[in-house]
Structures are given as C-alpha cells and as structure tokens.
Amino acid sequence: MPPPSVLIAGAGPSGLILALVLLQNGVPVRIIDKEPKHRIGARGTGVQPRTLELYAILDILPEFHKYGAPIVPMAMYKPGDIEPSKVAPLAQWVDPTPDTPHPNAIMITQERHEAILRDQLQKLSCAVELGSELCSFEQFSDHVVANITKTDADGKQVTESTQFDWLVGAEGARSVVRKQLGLSFLGETQEQIVALGDIVIEEGMDPKLWHMWKLPPRLLSLRSCNSGNNLFNFAYSGRPKHSAEKTLTREEFIEDFYALTGKRDVKFGAATWMSNWRPNMRMVDTMRSGRVFIAGDAAHCHSPTGGQGLNSSVQDAVNLGWKLALVQKGLAPATLLDTYSEERIRVIAQMLKLTTALYSKTFTAGQAATDDDSEWKRGGDLSMLGVNYCGSSIVLEDGDAGSASAYSKAAGSPVQAAYRAPDASGLVRAGGPTTLFATFSVAVHTVLLFGGNTASRTTIAGILNQLPADAVRTVLVMLQGQSVGDDAALFSEVLEDREGYAYSGYGLTMSELAVVIVRPDGVVGAVVPDAEGVKRYFQGIFV
Template sequence: MSSSLNPEKEILIVGAGPVGLTMAASLAQSGISCRIIDKADAPSQWSKALGIFPRTLEVFENLGVIKPVLETGKPLHKINLQAQQQRLGSVSFNTVNSPYPFVISLPQSQTERILREHLAHLGVKVQQNVELVGLKPHEGGVTATLHHADGQQETYQPSWLVGCDGSRSKVRELLGIPFVGSHYQESFVLADVKIDGSLPDNEATAFYYADGVLALFPLPGERFRVIISWPQKLAASEPTLAQIQALVDRASALNLQLSDPIWISKFHISRRKVRQYRMGRVFLAGDAAHVHSPAGGQGMNTGIQDAHNLGWKLALVAAGLSPSSLLDSYQIEREPVASEVLLFTDMITRVATLRNPFAQFLRNVMMSVGMKISAITVRGANTLAEVNISYRHSPIVANSQPSFFANLNPGTVKAGDRAPDAQLHQLSGQPVRIFELLGKRQVLLLFIDGEILSKIYQNWWAKVREIEENYPETITVYPIFSRKELATDLEKNYSILIDSEQRFAQQYQITESCLYLIRPDGYICFCSPLSEWERLQAYLKRIFY
C-alpha cells in the first residue's frame, strides 16, 4: 500500500526512544501531524539511561510532562568522588540556576512510558513492528519504504523525516552518512541491584581504583545502578553477580553487599559523530548523530535537546509560518554542542581509566585540590546540567547593540543564551514564572521602567498592536513593569506582569528598559533596548512569513 500526504505538514519520525518521543511531542504540541514508528515489537523494559539533568527537566516542563517525571523519579543532589578510602570531593547541583537544581534518576523505560502516555493524550500513537528499509529524499519530500510485521511493504511519502533511531541508525545508513570516530579499549559492566551498606540514597558516588572506575547511582525504590570497569582477562565471559561483587570489594573500601540483580549487562563504548545532521528533507538527532562515553550521563539529555531544538523549527516550517532556511540553524546550533560533549565525556573517561600508578596519584592529588575550589565545582555542575549551552553564534539570533557594548558586562544575558527563569506577578497578585509562559509560540517580553514610560508611552502600544496583528500565530506579548503603579492607568487587554521583587531584572541583569524575544525551546533569539522597534521588526521579517 502507499500513502501520499500533505507535503506541508506530514512528518515521519523513525525511532521511539526518548529522542523520537520528544520530537513527536514537540510537533504535536504545535498541532503538526506526525507519524512515529519503531521496529521493535514492544517498548523496551530495560532501565538503560537514568539521569535526567536540570536543562532536560526544563524541556520536560515545556512539553508538559514534568509532573509525572518528578513524581516517579528520585532526585539526586550531589555526585561524590572517591579514590577508595580517600574522599576527593563532590559536585553539588544545588548551585545550578534552574527551577530543578538536581538530577532525576529514572529508568529510561519509565521516561519513555511517560512520554508515550503524553503523546497518546495528544492523539499520537507509536506504531511498533514497523521498520524503515528504504529511503529516498527528493525536492518535494521523502519517499520511505516501510516493512510491517505481516510482511507487507508500504511506500510512504512524508514531507520531512527525522531519524531518531539510535547509534545503529538505519536512516543514517540509508543516507550513506559516515559515523566518524573510534572505540574505547575498555569494557564495562552494569547491574541493577540491591545494595546493603552505608550509601546515601539521594547522591551518586564514583570511586577511582587501580583497575578503573566504579559508579553507583540510586534508582527509584531500593535499587542502585552499578557501573564498573570489566577486566580484560574476563573479556570473553559473561558477568555474574559474584564477579561484580568481587570487583566492587576491590574498588571501594565500603562494605557493600550486592543482591537480587534484575539486569546485568556488559558493554563497550565509543565516540562517534556525523559531520552533517541533515540531508535535504531528512534529519538526524540523538544517538543517530552522535555517541560517546556514558561518563557524565550526557547522552540521552543531549539527544532530547536535539529534538527540542529541531521540533519548534520544523513545526513553523511545516505550518507555513517560516521559510525552510530556518532549519539550517539546527546543525549550526547543535553540532558544536555534540562536539563539546564528546570532548568532555572523553576527558572524564580517560581520567577515570588511567592505569599508570603515578598518573593515578597525580590525578587524585589534582582532583582533591581542584574540587575544593567552588568556581570549579560550580562550573562542573553547570556543564553537567547543560544550562550553560548557548547559541550566540547562530544565524537566527540577534542583539541590536554592537558586540563591543554587549560584551562590556559578560554576565548580561544575550541573544542565543538560555532564558533564565524568574517569578513575576500578575496585576491580581497571582505569581507566574517565565517558564510557564513558554510553549509553542515565541514570547516577547517588554521590560518597562518609569524613566522610559513617559517618553514612549503614546507610540509604544501602537507598536505592540502592530506586532500582534502581523504575527498572530507565532508571537505572544507580555509587558513587564518594574513597579505596579506604572501600569495602573494602562489598558488591560494585555497580560501585564509586575517585577515587584526585581527577580526578572536580577536574573537578566537589566540596566534599562528593554525587550527579549524567547523561542519556544527557551532560548533568547533577539534582545535590544525597548526603543529599537525597527530592528525587531526587521528580525521578525527574516524569521517569519
């Protein structure tokens, strides 16, 4: 059978892991029709990836799934680092500037379940036992050949296709895109087990030892995830609980007793990345585009953010609200992020698996000194949390002021940066957060103080009306006043917000009346003084139809 669908809207997503499900949720949230397929006959029941870091939790809030994620997962507030009996230090997430200053430990199977249930609520159901076997991009769309469980083959013609089908991506293979990189020599074992011993259940702990590294992560309930270096002499054997217990005894000076395993698996790791994330109307996201060491727990988080970055752009183009050139920014923004993650996780892996005793000694001394310096641990927490990712280099972001003046205060939030959250108040006194305003539309925040109000009042409302009339489907405007009395005599047909506690001004380090345009994925795409309406209008004409 064959299907010919609306070339402006229909999108095929291949792969129903966290990345594919996030992509489908982003599109469905914007009202874009999509189809998501997976070659497996049922959702995976294995725990796989565990850690959901602060920036990804913000993405989940944006998608509307944060409540079940927080209710089901276990918060982890700290990562401790030891060298057997010696405590080297810790990285605390309490310093991360996010509504979610912690890591949620949640088996991937549960993350996928939550996303699937959310998709079902939006009217999208994952089609299992459907495999992509052929793919041909062309100017007007994509021709995909799908194999069904009953042996039938379907020719399907979506307008766009997104490959979220993992490290062994069939989409990548059919496109002939090289997956450049190499394997690590080390092997590792993971086990989900119960542990009797003096371990905190809200902190992760890693141990350096002579033969490698041991990491222990609390899971929801009473279990822990154990990851430990697997000796080369045992490479040909399948791991047993007794062997893992012996390795844990060697790695840690703690008296830890492992029992009741529900999953034991041996695995190898590699670092690979594609050089192109897009070929015509086909995109790659997540592990289909990049894989790396699991050190630091960045893999699933980076993939989910790939999908969130591409989703709103693809929705605008599919809806006919933006030119297809908007999609060129996907690789420009996300490829450098993947490159940094590969470098970061490679460094962590090589440091953790040093074998030379003198190199291990130097590592432990340097770590114990460095982790006493708060600037280092705060930066490490922010890197793991992925809240410092910026797209300032992107062609679809713009600051109106010259870069020299923009850089005078390096702490100022600029176009391309993640928009910080802040609590404001409605005129009624009801609190509302910036993140609660974000969704499928761009959000234009106009910050007004008393000095500028008297100068531009007559012209200001006319400019606001013009923007809303020209972009009724893409932009929502929220005026923010520094004091409630400034808004007393204004017309009330806008969602006026008050920064009475100066939290917005502090978070954004505002020194004058200004405006911020925030993308649906929570990044600032334009900022300027409030008087720069012409530059804002020129920017909007470049991004939207």
Template sequence: MKTDTDVLIVGAGPTGLALAVDLARRGVDALVLERAQELFPGSRGKGLQPRTMEVFDDLGVLDAIHAAGGTYPVGMVWRDGERVGEHHMFDPAEPSEDSPYNAPWMVPQWRTQEILAERLAELGGKVAFDREVAGLTQDADGVTAHLSSGRAVRARYLVAADGGRSAVRRALDIGMTGETVDPNPTLVADVRIAGLDRDNWHLFPPRDDADFLAVCPLAGTEDFQVTARFPEGADVDLTPDGIRKVVADRSHIAAEDVVEVRWASDFRPRAALADRFRSGRVFLAGDAAHVHSPAGGQGLNTSVQDAYNLGWKLGAVLTGGAPAALLDSYEEERRPIAAQMLDLSTGVHRGEVRRGEATRQLGLGYRESSLTAEARGAAVAEGAAVRAGDRAPDGRVGDVRLFDAFRGPHWTLLALGTDAPGGGVGAAVRVVRGDAHGAYGTGLFLVRPDGYVGWAGDTPEGLGSYLGRFGLSG
C-alpha cells in the first residue's frame, strides 16, 4: 500500500516539533498533524534544562532560544505589601567546559514551539493544522490514521505526541499508571501587569483562607506568568475578572493593574506513566507517554529528549540501513528515564527534593541499554570518568570543540591518546583525533547521534561489529 509519508507525528507541541526537526535534517519524510488551528498559545513549560539546551544546540535552534529567553530571576517573598526576603529556586551551578549550559533557561513554551516550527520550515517540513486523529489501524507495513474529516493518512510509522489525554494512546488501549500529586487545582495564566518590576519572581505565601500566589516575569516578553493554588474541589474562574480577583486578593497588586489576560488554564498536578511506549508501528512520546507535575521543570525536557532518542533511530531504520529491531530500544531506554524523572518532579513538588543537579538532567544515561557496549576492562571502565552509555561531555580537542563535532545527524568517534582504526569507520562516522582529554581520559569513544557514548574501548577491536549493528561500515 502506498504511504503518504514515512513518519506521521500527531501533535505539534515541543515533542512533535523537535522530532519533526530531527527527522527533516536526516532526510526523512514526515508530516505533523495538529488538531488545533494554531500552535499552543501559553507559557506553561517555560523552563529548559541544560541537557535540553544541548539538544537544541544540535538541532540548530540554540541561538534563537538564547535570544528569546533569559535566566530565572531570584524569588522575592512579599507579605502585606512589603518585601521580606529572597528565595532561590535553584541550587547555583556555574558553566564548565564539559557542561557549558549548566543552569535552567526560561523561554515561554509558545515561543519554544515557534522557534522549532520556524526551524522545521527552514528544513522543508510542515505542520497541518485543524487535523484531528479519530482512530487508527495498522498492519505489517504501516499505519493508517483516520481523521475526523473522513480523510485517512498512511505512514510507515506513527508517533503520538498529542499530550496527556492522547487520543492515539486511547485508541491503542494503552493504560497510564499514576497518582495524584496534589488534589488542589492550580491556575496558570499569562498576563500583563502595570507597575510591577521584572527583576524578581514575586512570591506571595498563603495567608488567612487564601493559598499561595506566584507572579513570574516571562523572559523575552512583556508578560508575567501567574500561578495560584485553590482548595480541593474548588471551581477555578478562568475569566479575566476572575484572574484579576485572585491576584488582588492575594497580593498588593490592584485588580485594575492586571491590564490584560492573554491565556489561562487550570490543572490538578499528577504523575502518570504509560504502561508501554510502543504498540507495533506506533510510538508514544512526551506527555502521551508520561505526565509530570510542573514543579520540577522535567516534563517538557523529558519529552524533547524522547523525540531526540527516537529521531535518530527512525532515521537509521528508514534511510540508513539499520534493522527495524533498533526501534525496540526506544522504550527500553526512555521508559526508565521517564519513570525516574516522574519520581524527581513529584519529589520537587512535595518539597522533598531541591531543584539542583538531578533536575539539570546532565547525569542521565543508558549504561544498561542493549545498545551500550563497554569494551574496556572492568577495572578501567569502573574508574573512568566517562563510560559507555553516559552523556558525551563537551570540551576541546586541539582546535575542535566537541559539541561542534557532534552537531549533525552523524556518529562521532573520539580517538584520544590512542590511534583510530587504520581501516576507517565509514562516511557516516566523523573521527576526531587528539591527546588524552580531561573529561574522557584515554581511549576510543563512539558517540551516538543523540550525544551518548554507545561504545568505548582501549583498542578498535569490536568497533566494526558494533557499527555493523546499525548498518554502518567499520
């Protein structure tokens, strides 16, 4: 049966757009379907963690992300109209050579999506709006998505990136296992406020019968994000007047100073994990696969990294000659990470965990993955700073910056303080040669297209057979 596209992506949020960008630069034909008539308009997922900044560096959007956002302001605690103290949301961290982006970066979610959509258009990709998937069927050769309009779209693979209430996940009858993190409903809104300084994240602790209020200046905009929690079972008034009343009741800000409400929503924080991330030729990614409390700033970031993990694998299978079995590793690698991040974000929400090293996501990796091969002796590997499965750090080898060398859809072989294979490793692998490096030490390190060390060895023995698993010569 003829296919309309190689990969059909359902949902034009950060997950779907990041995946579409990654596939487009690999020459994979992909189509993004979005049931809304435009991109999501709110600021909801405004925090980009350092590991996601590294992903965006590779996808070619980091300059635009930097230009669109800024660092997080220090929290300012208010009581009775007076400033009573500062509150630091994050443990401090300085950038280093191996981790140049070592602090969260604030960009409203709507702007992140615009930047990804602009990058997708540059690469020749597209989003089809007002396209709702009502059901799907699949067979051994592909997937057919049935749209509410009556049209059908045929693809070799389909990726559900359509959010926590994923219609695709429900159509596949894949369950979500989870818990309520907080039974209290929470309001989040993007507003404009006259006369309020943008130097701080303004915090108004609970008092009397009112719960907390937080008013955060959104970097790169003239807006503030308002967050307010309500008693369990309360109805949240999302009208402009309702939002003005909440702000005025809980702070010294006058209702009339809330001059515009640009977007508003409410939610009840929960944590849930899909029982499976794959069914046949359909994959779940982002909120369709895992739903987080927003407190830890992990949801959007984990979602983008789902896309980054899946993108190179789909590209390898569809255009690079890799066996289809490679796609089995997506769930194997990403579901444990999602479970770990769910525990983390829930802990942050409940005040049990600080926003620090773990929330930056630089320590995540795939040491236990079936794709990981550590060919050095156990004693050498155990004492090594970087092992197979770890994130590949940045740094300089001679006059080459490693993140520059990694950028693109290829694999990279680092030959540090030792010789690279004499017979070469094929055109799909870039080789960087240099002296022993502070972050890596000495050895051969084969870096996957998503920036993790897939294979590490003291000698080239075994490297060729490892590359052969992915349809690469070596």
C-alpha cells in the first residue's frame, strides 16, 4: 500500500468523512486523534436530511437508519407542573417522495455516529490512530512535514516528523492547525455557561419525549439519547455564575432537577459524562492556506440549536474531499482547491446567523415561559436541502442565481445548477432496479443525459469520453419504451425511467436534450443543452 498522501488531524465526523471520501477516491490517508480513547456521549445527535442524502451517495446510510430514531416531540412544562402543559412536534413529518426520499431528520448519538464511520474506514483498511497529537507542522511548496507526538497506554511518548502531500486540521475549536496558520476566528464568546452531559434515568421519564422546563433565568432540557434506552442527554443553563463556572456534579444536577421540576418520582442512575460549554459563535475567513486546510469545528463553532454544526462539518468534508482527490491524482489544477473556501465560507456564515438567532430565542436569560412553541420548531431551512453554492466560480448558473441566500431552495426549474441533485426512484438498469442516488458517487462526476436524438447525444458522449475515464461517468436516462439507439455503447450506463420520476422530478422531456452534470458531492454543477456547455463546465474542473 502506498504511503498516506493526506494527514487528517482529528477523528470527529468531519475528519472521518473526509477520510472516507478520499479513500473511496483511491487516495491513501492517515487519520490521527490526540484522545487516548474514542469519545463517548450523545453530543451532536441530529442528522439532517441533506446529510442523509450524502450518506446515501456514500453508501453508508443503512447503518444510520438501523441505529437512528425519529426526532421526538417536545414536552413543555410550566413552573410547578408535574405533567407537561403542551406536547408539540419539533418538526412536521414530511412524506418521502421519489425526488426527496429522506425528508426527515433522525437522532443518533455522536458516539454511535462516529463508530459507524470508523467501521466503514476499517473496511477500507484504515484505522484511527489514538493518542497521536499533531503538535506543529512546516509547510513547503510541494509537501507538509507534520510533527506528531504519540502517547502509549503507559504514558510513554514518542515524537515523529513525517512528510505528507496535504494536511487537514479537523481537531475542533481549539485547532492547532488553525492557530499555527494564524487564521482569524471572528465572532463572539458569550458569558452564559451551559452544563451538558448524559445521565441514566431508570424510571419516571418518558424516553419518547424531549422534556423542557423554562423557569427564567434557568432552562433545563432532557431527552433520551435513543427512544429505546434509558440514557438521557441534558442541557442546563441559568445557574448562578459562581456555581456555573465549576463543572456540575451528578449530585448537584439531581438536586437542581428535583427543585426545578418537582418530579421526585424520577430515579437517576450513573452520569456517563458531564462538562461545561460556553457559547462560541465564530468562524474563519478562509479554510485553506497552501497545502493545509481546516474543516468542521476547527473552522467554525456555533450553538447546537438547530442541529447544523455536525451536518455542516460533514458537508465541509465532502466538498473538500472530491476536489483534493482530483488534484492529488493530477486530474485538476491546484486552483480547484480555492473553491473549497469560496463555496463553504458563504454557507457557514449563513449557518451561523441561523443558529445564533435560534440560540438567542431559546436560551435568553429572563425570557418568560410561554405556551408558544415556535422557538422549538425545526424543519424548513434547517433540513439543509436548500444549501447551495450559488455564485461559485466552478458552477454554471443561469441569470442572477448567484445572489440567492446560501440556505434558499431553488426557484424555477426542479433541477438547477448550484443546488442538490434530486433523487429519482423507479429506475431500471441492466442489473435491476436502482435510483439516482445509487448512481451518484463521491469518486466521479455523474453526467446525466435526458432526451435529444442520437446525433446530439453522440456529440456529447464524444466530448465526455475525452475526459479522465475514472473521474466521469456518463449515464443516459430514457423513458420507458423509448428506443436507446445505436449510441448505447457510448455511455457508462443506460437507465430506463420506468416510472417517469427522473424526467418529471427534473422537469425535463424527451423532445429536447438536457445535460445535467452532478458533482461528486451531489451538487448540480451545470444544466446545459449542448456540447459547448459541457466543455465550459469541465474546463473549470480538469487540467
């Protein structure tokens, strides 16, 4: 096996997903984490619909459905009430459709989330190196030297200096990589301290509800880490400052819980972890410096309200991964890597505005308790299905789409450059039934050809066949009963749209040729009617 080309420091979701994307692209990686053991705890539990779609493209989604659970309703209590005064869903259930098969977020503990990703890496012969800390690095024109300290179970330390082609810092908000690069980390740190942790509740609390007591200035939330077990995650704010600065103990939490809620029938077990969190809302202004990148919390930290942080980190990794793979394999110019910052910074800025506004609405000290559940409502933009890269220099857009909000859904046609590529079920290929998500891959651009005649399709196929064979997959989509013609051999795959969902979902017809270029991150790079459009798009990608 060749030596690792990329060092990833940090084995949270962003680092693990980046490793998975690079490995699926055939790029060897090394992933390290300074912690001696894998982290435990629920932490970031919400997995949004857009992330589920990316996991479908990565072919890892079944494990998340196996261990995940639907978002539970919110139970709100008034002061002195033993029973909730109101129970309301955090998000309205949305029925799946052929173009959006995963419209509802799920809950899964971050501990389980990361374990699933590590298992996927193991299948690709990659393991996280625990007790290995990136202490510093030196950057050169054609490589990076990383200085790593490894600590074994007995506390013995060994330092190594190893050369890599690229370095990615995904080591959280205290990122060594970000600090050594001297990147700005603009934003604010709030005074309020929130106690977080997981605790076993043996009886007296319904695991199928998210329990919330708002007794200004205190707010306490308690929810099951999974509706099928008795481990609950809590967030507790508004404690007196002299108390809040110390890490809450299990006994203190139980005493305060009884005093705040009056629910003395609740029986507690062990607390598995507890810590303090001070709200930081910060982000960098660039995510690349030469051969070094940052991703996830190393580049942006924010309120957990809205469940955007982990999901944004995953999207960072997928965006960077396919671009870094193309450059590493010599198929794309290094300038392609500049679009990582270009595309993600705009999205992260919008995400910070959304989550900060939600945090202020939810946790503002002194805000009166109310029957209004609007502050808890989720869904809508928070599903991240509208996250887009409008204005990107490598996306071919029509009109003034570049001025759209980073979280806005496409206006006009169902398929639009810079936005997610919709799915479509009811397709049939040579091997049997399939979907568009099953056709997409993080290792290739998928070029979908709809409609047109044999001559026009042959012209497009001729151009595409001149591109790197292992980086582009050409797929002809035909309606049921339509003759494929003599050009079938020119395509990587021919799909029969037996139910018509692909054509209807993309708003296309057989009468006119439409070429939809889907990037490896499941984003539409271009929707063009002819060969010139295809050439234009790929001139911005490949060498």
